[in-house]
Amino acid sequence: MLRQHSANGVTYFTFPELTEYGLYHVIGSRVGGVSPEPFASLNVSVSVGDTAENVRENRRRLGEILGITPDQFVTAWMIHGNTVARVNGEHRGQRIPYCDALITDEPGVALFMTFADCVPIIVYDPTHKAVGLAHAGWRGTAAGVLQNTLHAMQQAFGSEARETVVAFGPSIGVCHYEVGPDVMEAFRLLGRATPAFQPGHEGHAYLDLVETNRRMARNAGVSQVLESKYCTACHTDVFFSHRAERGRTGRFGVLVMLA
Numbered sequence: 249m250l251r252q253h254s255a256n257g258v259t260y261f262t263f264p265e266l267t268e269y270g271l272y273h274v275i276g277s278r279v280g281g282v283s284p285e286p287f288a289s290l291n292v293s294v295s296v297g298d299t300a301e302n303v304r305e306n307r308r309r310l311g312e313i314l315g316i317t318p319d320q321f322v323t324a325w326m327i328h329g330n331t332v333a334r335v336n337g338e339h340r341g342q343r344i345p346y347c348d349a350l351i352t353d354e355p356g357v358a359l360f361m362t363f364a365d366c367v368p369i370i371v372y373d374p375t376h377k378a379v380g381l382a383h384a385g386w387r388g389t390a391a392g393v394l395q396n397t398l399h400a401m402q403q404a405f406g407s408e409a410r411e412t413v414v415a416f417g418p419s420i421g422v423c424h425y426e427v428g429p430d431v432m433e434a435f436r437l438l439g440r441a442t443p444a445f446q447p448g449h450e451g452h453a454y455l456d457l458v459e460t461n462r463r464m465a466r467n468a469g470v471s472q473v474l475e476s477k478y479c480t481a482c483h484t485d486v487f488f489s490h491r492a493e494r495g496r497t498g499r500f501g502v503l504v505m506l507a
């Protein structure tokens with residue numbers, strides 16, 4: 249379960265278990281920023297129509313929680329794919345093109361991504377002191393972005409899945425995520441994940457993104473999985489939800505950094 253915090257008016261969350269491991273992380277919300285509707289108010293995405301000035305101030309407020317500035321963030325140009333990029337201090341201030349997961353073993357390198365329904369996934373290896381951050385909507389989930397992240401960390405840092413903690417942040421819950429035949433077919437064809445569907449209206453199903461990714465983690469051998477228990481679409485007072493707000497909304501940020 250997430251723990252809620254407030255700092256200078258900004259509402260954010262942490263996983264107590266990750267904090268105990270010594271991992272710096274901030275799961276942002278939409279509360280405590282400067283942006284107007286429909287980005288009110290802590291939008292941290294430059295791709296939704298908000299001004300660069302607002303986004304910069306909002307990112308500054310998130311970074312301040314960890315004592316860093318946005319020019320230290322390494323972020324990703326996300327494409328709902330399964331590509332993983334290994335980054336280090338040289339990438340500070342950069343937006344890595346065409347990837348949906350970032351991994352590092354370098355302390356002080358802040359991995360940063362933006363979300364509004366897709367699952368934020370933090371992967372932490374306390375043994376080898378390495379961390380990953382991934383973005384998993386249905387496309388990334390079906391394409392195995394979590395599986396690829398675990399594999400990339402194993403290759404790069406020697407991270408064993410059984411020693412790794414996987415934490416799923418706030419994302420759209422099965423209660424709000426009805427999908428059509430195209431999505432069901434994509435999971436069948438790609439076969440990287442065993443999707444968790446519940447019956448929906450005719451020809452449709454409700455997709456449980458977190459449970460689907462939990463199965464992927466379990467199949468990979470991960471023993472410790474943490475969940476936020478927040479559905480973004482149920483809690484649009486706290487989080488942005490692309491689906492619940494029909495595309496006109498902002499993104500909240502997730503920031504992770506090795507101490």
Ligand SMILES: [Zn+2]
Nearest residue numbers: 423424479482
């Ligand atoms: Zn919901």
